[in-house]
Each structure stands twice: as C-alpha cells, then as structure tokens.
Amino acid sequence: MTKPADDQAPIMTERHYQAMSTLALSVVILIQIQQQATFLAGVALFVNVLIALVGAMAIFYRSSLSPLVVLIAIAAPQIAETFDFHNLQFRGDRRSMQLLDVGEVVWCAAVLVYFIGQYRLQTLWFGILPDDARVTTPPGEDPGPPKVRSARSLRPTELAALVFAVPAVVFFAQIAVMVLKHPWTFVDLEDARWKQLFVVAWTLLVVMFLAAHVFSHWRRLQMDRGSALLTLQDTLWDETGGEQRDINRWIVWKKLTNQQRTKP
Amino acid sequence: MPASRFSTSPKLPYNGGMLTSRGYWFFFVAAFFLALAILLGSTPLALICTTLLVWFLSQWFLFQLRLRLAAGRMTLNRVLRTAGGEATSVWSGQKVEVAVTLSSDGWLALPYVVVTDWLAPLARLRDGTTCVDGPLSSESPIEIAYTIECPGAGWLRFEGIKLQFADLQGFFTDTTFLHDLCEYRVLPPIVSKAPHVAFVKRENVLPLVGTHRHARPGGASELLDLRDYIPGDPPKMIAWKVSARRDRLITKELESEVPIRCTLFVDTSNSVRVGPVGETALCRLVDIAAGVAQANANERDLTGLCLFDESGIIDYVKPGRGAKHVLKLIGKLTDVANLIPQSPRATVFELVPVAFGLAQDVYPDWLSEDVNAFPFWLPWWAPQPSWTIPPGAPRYFWRFSPAYHREYRQRKQVSAVLSVRYGLGPGGLARLLEDDEMCVAYMQRFLAEHQVAYPFSFYDGQGNYLFRSPTKPKMLADALLKAVLHGKDNELFVLCIDALENIDHLAPLERAVCVAKARHHQVMVVCPWPVGIDPPGVKPSKNIAEMDNQLILQRLCTAQFHTAYREVRRAFRRIGVPVFCAGAGDSVSQILQRMRRLRIQERGVR
Numbered sequence A: 001m002t003k004p005a006d007d008q009a010p011i012m013t014e015r016h017y018q019a020m021s022t023l024a025l026s027v028v029i030l031i032q033i034q035q036q037a038t039f040l041a042g043v044a045l046f047v048n049v050l051i052a053l054v055g056a057m058a059i060f061y062r063s064s065l066s067p068l069v070v071l072i073a074i075a076a077p078q079i080a081e082t083f084d085f086h087n088l089q090f091r092g093d094r095r096s097m098q099l100l101d102v103g104e105v106v107w108c109a110a111v112l113v114y115f116i117g118q119y120r121l122q123t124l125w126f127g128i129l130p131d132d133a134r135v136t137t138p139p140g141e142d143p144g145p146p147k148v149r150s151a152r153s154l155r156p157t158e159l160a161a162l163v164f165a166v167p168a169v170v171f172f173a174q175i176a177v178m179v180l181k182h183p184w185t186f187v188d189l190e191d192a193r194w195k196q197l198f199v200v201a202w203t204l205l206v207v208m209f210l211a212a213h214v215f216s217h218w219r220r221l222q223m224d225r226g227s228a229l230l231t232l233q234d235t236l237w238d239e240t241g242g243e244q245r246d247i248n249r250w251i252v253w254k255k256l257t258n259q260q261r262t263k264p
Numbered sequence B: 001m002p003a004s005r006f007s008t009s010p011k012l013p014y015n016g017g018m019l020t021s022r023g024y025w026f027f028f029v030a031a032f033f034l035a036l037a038i039l040l041g042s043t044p045l046a047l048i049c050t051t052l053l054v055w056f057l058s059q060w061f062l063f064q065l066r067l068r069l070a071a072g073r074m075t076l077n078r079v080l081r082t083a084g085g086e087a088t089s090v091w092s093g094q095k096v097e098v099a100v101t102l103s104s105d106g107w108l109a110l111p112y113v114v115v116t117d118w119l120a121p122l123a124r125l126r127d128g129t130t131c132v133d134g135p136l137s138s139e140s141p142i143e144i145a146y147t148i149e150c151p152g153a154g155w156l157r158f159e160g161i162k163l164q165f166a167d168l169q170g171f172f173t174d175t176t177f178l179h180d181l182c183e184y185r186v187l188p189p190i191v192s193k194a195p196h197v198a199f200v201k202r203e204n205v206l207p208l209v210g211t212h213r214h215a216r217p218g219g220a221s222e223l224l225d226l227r228d229y230i231p232g233d234p235p236k237m238i239a240w241k242v243s244a245r246r247d248r249l250i251t252k253e254l255e256s257e258v259p260i261r262c263t264l265f266v267d268t269s270n271s272v273r274v275g276p277v278g279e280t281a282l283c284r285l286v287d288i289a290a291g292v293a294q295a296n297a298n299e300r301d302l303t304g305l306c307l308f309d310e311s312g313i314i315d316y317v318k319p320g321r322g323a324k325h326v327l328k329l330i331g332k333l334t335d336v337a338n339l340i341p342q343s344p345r346a347t348v349f350e351l352v353p354v355a356f357g358l359a360q361d362v363y364p365d366w367l368s369e370d371v372n373a374f375p376f377w378l379p380w381w382a383p384q385p386s387w388t389i390p391p392g393a394p395r396y397f398w399r400f401s402p403a404y405h406r407e408y409r410q411r412k413q414v415s416a417v418l419s420v421r422y423g424l425g426p427g428g429l430a431r432l433l434e435d436d437e438m439c440v441a442y443m444q445r446f447l448a449e450h451q452v453a454y455p456f457s458f459y460d461g462q463g464n465y466l467f468r469s470p471t472k473p474k475m476l477a478d479a480l481l482k483a484v485l486h487g488k489d490n491e492l493f494v495l496c497i498d499a500l501e502n503i504d505h506l507a508p509l510e511r512a513v514c515v516a517k518a519r520h521h522q523v524m525v526v527c528p529w530p531v532g533i534d535p536p537g538v539k540p541s542k543n544i545a546e547m548d549n550q551l552i553l554q555r556l557c558t559a560q561f562h563t564a565y566r567e568v569r570r571a572f573r574r575i576g577v578p579v580f581c582a583g584a585g586d587s588v589s590q591i592l593q594r595m596r597r598l599r600i601q602e603r604g605v606r
Helices: A014-038 A041-060 A067-081 A102-125 A156-181 A192-221 A225-262 B021-040 B043-070 B240-246 B281-298 B323-337 B348-362 B402-421 B428-434 B436-449 B471-486 B507-518 B549-573 B588-603
Strands: B074-082 B089-091 B095-104 B110-117 B124-128 B131-136 B142-149 B154-166 B173-187 B217-228 B250-255 B261-267 B302-309 B312-320 B491-496 B522-527 B579-581
Touching: A014 A041, A014 A067, A014 A102, A041 A067, A041 A102, A067 A102, A067 B021, A067 B043, A102 A156, A102 B021, A102 B043, A156 A192, A156 B043, A192 B021, A192 B043, A225 B402, A225 B428, B021 B043, B043 B110, B043 B154, B074 B154, B074 B173, B095 B110, B095 B154, B110 B142, B131 B142, B154 B323, B154 B348, B173 B323, B173 B348, B240 B250, B261 B281, B261 B312, B261 B471, B281 B302, B281 B323, B281 B491, B302 B323, B302 B471, B312 B323, B312 B471, B348 B402, B348 B436, B402 B428, B402 B436, B428 B436, B471 B491, B471 B507, B491 B507, B507 B522, B507 B549, B522 B549, B549 B579
Parallel strands: B089 B173, B261 B302, B261 B491, B491 B522, B522 B579
Antiparallel strands: B074 B095, B095 B142, B110 B131, B110 B154, B124 B142, B154 B173, B217 B250, B302 B312
C-alpha cells in the first residue's frame, strides 16, 4: 500500500487527464481551423473533424489508438499546404515565422499537453512497463489484467509540474526552430533544406551521444564492487577469450578422458 | 514433478531496457515528421515536431538524472510481525505480517517506481500484495504489507526488492534490485497435544524423570513387585509385614527411574529434498522429528539426533534432555529442512534457463550489456566441441540454431555472475563456459543458496530410480551400530530413511537392526513420502480411461513407489521392525502413539 503523500490533497483520477486532453484537443482544432484559412475550407473542416473524432475516441473510449495517429492527422494538412497542386510539386511554406507568435505558441503547447495527457492515460489503461516475456499464460486461461499504473499512484503534483514544464519546452522549441532557420554556412550544401536537416540530425546525435556518455560514466562511478569486478572480468575475457577457451577445452577433454578410463 | 518458480520458456526474457517500444515509436515518428517538415519546408509542422522532440529529450534527461541521483540513496526496512509483536523467528503454519518500507533521501523525487518484494521461497502469500507502485521521495516512502504463512520449517530468506523505474509516459524504464538479505528461522510446529499419557504421579507439576511405568527393578520409591527373598538381597528391602503374613521372606522390588532414550536418524539425502520448498518429504521428516523431540521433552525423556545423507553422517547429537537441548535439536533440524536437491545427472541444458531467470530477477545489474556483454557471433565462431561435452548430455548439432545461441548467451552471462559471486578468479568465466560439470555444480550451488527448487524427475527414461544410493543403508547401519555401542537400556531408534528402490542394499542395515534388537533396543522405520504421490492405501479416484498422458505417467510413478514401499515393509517385517509411511495420513501424533505403544509393550505394562 502506498502511503499517501498528503491526506488533505485532492484525489487525482484519470478524469483529470481526460479533461486536460479534451481541452488541449479543442484548442488544437480551433487554432488549426483558424490557421488553415488559406487551405481548402471543406478539406480543412474534414481533417479537423477527423482529428477530433480520433482524439475523442482515444480519450473517452479507452481505445488503444496511439496518440501518434493524431500526430499524423495533424501533420497531413500541414504537408498538404506546402504542395502546389497546379505545378504538382512542393513549394514550401510561404508564411514567415516569428519568435513567440501567440497562436503558434498556444498551438504547440496544446499539442504537447494533448500528447502528455494521452500517454499518461495509456499508462493507466494499457500498462506503463513492458510485459515480462517469461510470464506465460497457458492456452485457454485468462491472462489477467495488464500491469497498469494504479490509480492511487496519481498525484496532483503531476499536473502542477506541467504548468512550468510545458511553457519551457515550447519556448526552447521556438528558439530551436529559429536557430534552425538561420542560414548556416558551415555546411557546404546547395539546398538550404538539406542543410537544415543535416544540422538537426547532427545536433540530435551529438547531444544524445554526449549525454548518454556522461550518464554512462556517472553510472560507472556509482558501480558496486560486484559490477566493477564483472567489468574487469569481461574485459579480460574479451581480450584473451580465444586462448582461455583453447586451454580450458583441453583441460576438460583430459578430465573426461580420465573419467572414461576409470569408469568400471 | 514440482515446477520451478522460474519459467523455462524459450521466449526471450524481459530485460529492463532503457527505452520502451512506446518511446521508440514516439521518437522515430516525431523525428521522421521533423525531417519531412524540414525537407518540404513546413514550418508549423517543424515547430510541432521540435516541441515534441525537445519534450522527449528533456524527459529522458530528467529520467536519467533522477536515477543517478537516487542510486545508493535508498534504504530498506523490513519487519516481521506476529500476534505477539515483532518477531525474529516464526513457527511454521503461523500467520506472519511482513512490512517493508522503502525510503529515499535523494533530493529529487522518482515519479514512478514499481516495488516488488522478493517473496521468500518458503513463504506462501496469504493476504495482501508484494507489488506496489507510486512515486518515491524523501517525504513519501513506499510501504508494502502482506501476510505470509510457512508450510514447513526452515529459513525464510528475503533477498531484497525489485525496483522498476519509469517516467510518467512509459517511454523509459529501468530495473534494478535492492539487496537486503534478511533471514528468519522458521521453527517446526508445536505439538499441541502431548501424545504421551502420563498415567502416574499426576499431582506433580513437573513430571519426574522417567514417569513411565518401568517394569524393571531400580532404585526409585514406587513399588514395582514383591518376590521371594534371594540370599544376598539387602535386608532393608525385605517386606516384613508381607513376610510375616506368608511366613517366608519376601523382598520388595522398586521401579527404575532410568529415562527412556530415543535417537532419531533423519535422512537428508537428495531423494527427500525433491519438491517445492517447504513441502518436501524432508520437511515432513523434520516436522515428525521435532514433534517427537518436543513430546519427549515434555516427559523429560532423552532425545538424540543423527542427520545423514549419501556422503555420510552430517551431524550427531547424543541423547539429552532439557529445553536447551530441544532448541539445539530444532535448530539443527531447521538448518537442514530447506536443503535443495543436487543431482550429478543434471545438465547445463536443464539448469541454465532456471539460473538465468534467477539472475535476471535478483542480479539484473550484473546482466546488463555494460558489465556482462555477449558477442552475438560467438556461438557461430567458437561453438562448444562435442569432445568436451560429457557423454549422455544433450547437445546441439547445428551451431546456427537459435536455441543454441540463446543457451550460449545465457550460459555466458550466468557464468560471469557465478565467477564473480564465488570468487573463481580471472579465468573462472572461461572455465565455467567450457567445463559442463563445473558449471552444473556452481549453478546448483547458486540455486540452492537462493532456495530455488527446479523440476526433477525421480525416474529416468529406462525406469531407473535416479536417487538410488547403495551406500546410504551401509552408512546408516554404521551409525546405528555406533549408537547401540554407546546406548543404554531401553533405547528407541527411529530410522527415518528413504530406503525405496534400495532393497538390494538393505542387508547391512538389517544386520545392524538385528544387533540393536538383540541388545533389547527397539527400532522402527519411518519411510519419507514424496509430495504429490498418493500415500499407500489411497485408492486412485479416476478411471485410467479418463486420464490424459501426464496423469497416466503419474499413476505409473505412484504404482512404482507403492511397490517399492511394500518391498521395504516386507524386508523389515521379516526382522520384526514396523515400517510407517510419513505421508499425509500419518501425523506426528499417530507416529508418537505407535512409539508409546512400543514402549508399553516393551515394558510389559498391562
């Protein structure tokens, strides 16, 4: 039994996340309808209704639809907007980007909040940890409920933390896109889009590589004696495995031969 | 046969990876759409995808940071409570409440932790759950409370708790094990009803030494009999009034105060260790022996104990009395009650999945790729040659078989863990990888130390009993003769020995029993009975036509056991020794009742 952090704290349930996701989805749809004025009105309406349907189904009907379907639904009209139907080619976005544009900031924040809410609902409904492949259910038997996050583990602080986290993430994303739009000269590529992609890929790889190595080193510093011995043993085995293997195989062969001889 | 608590499924086992499939999909879809947005020039989409990726990376960074800051700052507190309060030892069959508290003094809270207590193999969960989830911080520790019951005597071994960390979206996860070894002694059940009936001197609060009617002349104060005077009898023993009435000298004979001695010979060999922990035939023998010791202590009789197995006498305690002595006996019985069988015929093929499953649960950090890597090409490059595999062991004939690859990987990782755990030195890993016999021996030791029972069969494919031990009766015979040599009058020897399928080798034991009886001792044999096999006399319920193959096999195995039991009984009946089955039907009190009857018969009390 988990000890409640504070008996006076309001009880947090999945309905809070449902309400949060619904609100975020509504904001997303409203802003999209507003922003897609240049796009074909009928198609825009259809796409947004589709997003609303998919999103609502995922929120209220415990559908196992991935939130990524909503991302695809959001991405599709954005990609379609860049397509020139007369010349049948992509012409790019003609809108200019402004730092901290209110509409875009709210739109990004709403999409992010929707994803956060939807993924957290999924942990309550479909499980938070991967299944253990060793646990097998005999055929014909009920596999039992999935190992989901228990309702009593929900805390109001989870929602409160989003008040600071979401604006910070959106702000950093705006900065990142502004930096990306900067005409970089250190990459010698003709097409500016490929140049941007190159910068993004390298930034992601370098950041993740460095962070992973810092954490890996930190982990090694915290190793217990057994793990440290295992590391040393593994290094030795890696370097001299062939020789050790040959020697031990001959030893075992001799032992088995002697056993065969002494057997009555 | 009893199943292990670890699955031996051919599926790839769960390994606590950092990124879950949900996280992979999210990252790759978001990155894909970002790339698409950049290439197609869609700024709003790029903004959305960048927002999602920044959030994803920040979650990963925070998750890692929290893990590293929390490592080494968690403490575990375990308390066992019974009706009498906090306990350091418990009785078998007693309900015990286990309370585990996990606290952390880290300054950054962990948002979601699944805490699973490693249930001691001897314990059976009766109420509550061993798995609890929630956030963990310095202000809010996680508490687990559940109730257990132990079916038999032994040691409750709590290894620690398994910790699974995750972020709130389920993108990242990590598994570790917090070791906190706690062991509690589980004592055999108390014999509530005293099977011995004290039929003299009821008014005494503390029974006198040797309160049984003892049909032997001795130096006690109770009159046993009157007989004619024999020249040489002390004059003070002449019953003058009776002599005057009968007109001849009559001598008084008084009862003897020599106490009854009982020596228990308990078989702890591999054959009686087979079965689920706490429900083996050995546990039953321990219960019986402890019951007899307690009942004898109530009567202030002397009880001795001899523990033996295939290799020889493990321990011998000469007959004694008193609470301290009984506690000593119970302590020795408790120590052997949870022994795990070890078979020289076990193979790497059978043991590796079980040992690997145990290592995954208890030593997940020692199986991670950082410290215990496995080159995937190794089974293809350097497979184990057939000339280093012991004859009769199963082998793979195709080095590219996925099953062989899996076994090789598991064996390498388990060998590395064993080499470090048992301090085998720098070459230990390579030696365990190549030497099947050594690897089997260490894996059995590893499983036995963690009280993990794994499936065993009693008979091989040709119907041979795998636990036949020709030397065991000889060793018991030597121990019995030694006890007879040092024994006093009126001693009772209880031989708890698995003599099934050993009929051809019982001759030395029969001779030793004859010697004991010739010295006026009494001997009885208690035959341990495996769990899951119907005891003799129980009629099978189902018609053989209605049974599936497994049930038919079990029926055949039961029939084989019954035949072996009949042969043992016949062999001992020839020399006048009763044989009892320690199956479910014979409780401790029943066996003690038979012992009492034996004693009465011996003393000629009518």
